[in-house]
Amino acid sequence: MRALASVRDAEGMSAVIDVQHLHKTYGDTVAVADVSFTVHEGEIFGILGPNGAGKTTTVECVEGLRDPDGGQISVLGLDPQRDRDALTQRLGVQLQQSRLPDQLRVSEALELFSSFYPDPADWRELMEVLGISAKASTPFRKLSGGQQQRLSIALALVGNPRVAVLDELTTGLDPQARRDTWELIEGVRERGVTIVLVTHFMEEAERLCNRVAVIDAGRVVALDTPAALAEQVQTGQRIQFRPSAPIDDFLLESLPEVTSIQHKGDALVVTGTGNALNAVISVLARNQIVAEQLRVDQATLEDAFLAFTGKHPDADDDQDDEGKTKP
Amino acid sequence: MTATTIAAPAARRRSAMTQLVITEMKLFTRGRAMLALVLSAGIPLLLIVIFGGIHSFNTPVSKYGGLTTLDVYVPILLVFAIALLCLVSMPATLATYRELGYLRRLKSTPAGPLRVLVAELAVKLLVSVVIVIVILAVARGGYGVAAPRQAGGFLVAGVLAVAALMAVGLFVSAVAPTAGAARGIGAVLLYLMMFFAGLWLPIQNMPSVLQHISHATPLGAAVPALQNATQGQWPTWLQLVTMGAYAVAFALAAARFFRWE
Numbered sequence: 001m002r003a004l005a006s007v008r009d010a011e012g013m014s015a016v017i018d019v020q021h022l023h024k025t026y027g028d029t030v031a032v033a034d035v036s037f038t039v040h041e042g043e044i045f046g047i048l049g050p051n052g053a054g055k056t057t058t059v060e061c062v063e064g065l066r067d068p069d070g071g072q073i074s075v076l077g078l079d080p081q082r083d084r085d086a087l088t089q090r091l092g093v094q095l096q097q098s099r100l101p102d103q104l105r106v107s108e109a110l111e112l113f114s115s116f117y118p119d120p121a122d123w124r125e126l127m128e129v130l131g132i133s134a135k136a137s138t139p140f141r142k143l144s145g146g147q148q149q150r151l152s153i154a155l156a157l158v159g160n161p162r163v164a165v166l167d168e169l170t171t172g173l174d175p176q177a178r179r180d181t182w183e184l185i186e187g188v189r190e191r192g193v194t195i196v197l198v199t200h201f202m203e204e205a206e207r208l209c210n211r212v213a214v215i216d217a218g219r220v221v222a223l224d225t226p227a228a229l230a231e232q233v234q235t236g237q238r239i240q241f242r243p244s245a246p247i248d249d250f251l252l253e254s255l256p257e258v259t260s261i262q263h264k265g266d267a268l269v270v271t272g273t274g275n276a277l278n279a280v281i282s283v284l285a286r287n288q289i290v291a292e293q294l295r296v297d298q299a300t301l302e303d304a305f306l307a308f309t310g311k312h313p314d315a316d317d318d319q320d321d322e323g324k325t326k327p
Numbered sequence: 328m329t330a331t332t333i334a335a336p337a338a339r340r341r342s343a344m345t346q347l348v349i350t351e352m353k354l355f356t357r358g359r360a361m362l363a364l365v366l367s368a369g370i371p372l373l374l375i376v377i378f379g380g381i382h383s384f385n386t387p388v389s390k391y392g393g394l395t396t397l398d399v400y401v402p403i404l405l406v407f408a409i410a411l412l413c414l415v416s417m418p419a420t421l422a423t424y425r426e427l428g429y430l431r432r433l434k435s436t437p438a439g440p441l442r443v444l445v446a447e448l449a450v451k452l453l454v455s456v457v458i459v460i461v462i463l464a465v466a467r468g469g470y471g472v473a474a475p476r477q478a479g480g481f482l483v484a485g486v487l488a489v490a491a492l493m494a495v496g497l498f499v500s501a502v503a504p505t506a507g508a509a510r511g512i513g514a515v516l517l518y519l520m521m522f523f524a525g526l527w528l529p530i531q532n533m534p535s536v537l538q539h540i541s542h543a544t545p546l547g548a549a550v551p552a553l554q555n556a557t558q559g560q561w562p563t564w565l566q567l568v569t570m571g572a573y574a575v576a577f578a579l580a581a582a583r584f585f586r587w588e
Contacts (some may be wrong), residue, residue, distance in 0.1 A: 063435055085437060093435045098428030103357040108350055114440040115346035139357075159436070 019045030023070035092161030146177035476559035
């Protein structure tokens with residue numbers, strides 16, 4: 001076993017997961033071309049990308065469920081393939097598309113999984129924390145989607161792991177259940193667990209993640225905090241309003257601060273640099289036009305995602321290259 | 328070395344293996360899985376009650392070497408119970424676990440997926456033993472069927488029959504693409520094997536070609552072996568080797584082809 005538990009990255013922070021030049025193919029299909037990233041102790045690290053980008057394959061290699069074709073992976077100083085036994089004791093996972101036997105009850109699943117680990121958490125308390133105590137004797141089949149996800153989070157945590165990998169945690173949940181789950185995840189971080197979160201929900205990554213790796217076509221195309229990623233793509237503003245009277249596009253286009261104009265029904269969407277708002281309002285005032293329903297947006301992680309991958313986060317990945325045109 | 332601290336709750340904790348067996352046993356008594364449990368115990372017992380009520384089934388038949396028809400049928404019904412558990416119920420359960428992604432989920436824990444397979448085998452073995460004892464007790468107590476006179480031979484033949492059926496069941500679990508397919512393949516094998524075991528026509532009454540084919544099948548070897556032991560003779564080597572060969576060959580093939588996901 002290699003003693004890499006205290007590997008430190010460039011910023012001197014202790015690295016819990018270190019992935020270097022990961023490569024994985026299935027037959028002729030390259031699932032992961034070249035992925036490298038480092039996860040720091042105590043953070044929530046997001047892996048973001050369109051469907052089929054290689055997110056799940058990447059974390060499955062980290063979990064030791066798949067054998068990489070190339071590159072190095074170290075998790076808590078362990079090699080996921082060679083040190084499987086030691087790794088499974090310290091790593092909690094929530095798999096995408098993994099269900100429990102229909103008739104297995106909530107309390108039975110937790111008691112069973114807690115018997116797998118040398119130093120498990122108190123599963124009754126965990127059931128309490130995750131708000132599924134009332135469902136203790138309900139079979140898996142009869143749980144709602146949100147309750148099933150809560151149970152799978154509980155099962156990922158029952159072994160008292162130092163690292164938890166959660167894959168598509170909130171897919172298929174209604175917005176309320178999704179927000180509830182986010183609160184749970186923040187609670188898990190407060191327990192000192194380092195979390196890797198695979199998602200294609202921008203809002204989720206923006207809300208929860210300390211840092212995000214954007215993966216597209218098997219490569220990391222961007223890696224930074226959600227705010228920094230948003231800044232990278234657009235330093236300016238997006239101004240949306242409904243002019244009280246028709247206005248000639250040219251008046252606005254000729255402003256040096258304005259980069260583009262779009263019509264959305266009656267509304268206009270003007271993008272531009274930091275001073276665009278003042279310039280636009282002045283022009284409107286000079287023409288006795290009022291900007292009704294005025295809204296000004298900063299760039300979001302979603303804009304960054306679109307810029308880096310050329311895809312809408314919810315778009316289907318089966319489309320051909322012509323579908324990847326930049327917005 | 329310093330003394331290790333005493334972890335009070337740990338003392339009460341069950342091992343992963345024990346907990347898996349307990350859980351598998353509970354799951355076996357619920358939902359669709361329970362149907363196999365009820366049928367594997369119920370059909371043989373029902374048939375014993377029916378056959379036991381037929382007068383001619385209780386008189387010795389010279390063709391059966393002095394055994395009654397009921398005597399001949401008891402081993403057939405025993406292997407039916409075990410075959411239903413091993414060829415239909417077990418593959419359906421394991422293929423369902425694979426389909427659900429449960430085996431994969433277990434692969435990411437220290438317990439691993441192999442233990443749940445072992446737990447499933449243990450539960451099917453345990454239930455088989457209980458059902459065999461109940462059937463023998465009812466046949467003996469209710470209808471005066473003779474207890475096996477060569478108990479050791481009966482036990483050896485029984486163990487090999489269970490091993491052969493479990494190996495074939497594991498092979499079905501390994502190659503069936505879905506739970507539905509596992510159930511279907513298992514059911515077809517069950518009917519075929521039970522035909523050659525003499526469920527519809529005792530082997531002794533079959534045309535000689537069919538008798539030869541029968542003896543080459545796992546249950547066509549098991550039933551005469553058990554009948555021999557009932558009469559007080561050791562099973563023949565050929566019967567034991569036939570069952571053992573099926574057990575080894577199918578266990579190896581299952582190990583070779585088994586997929587966890």
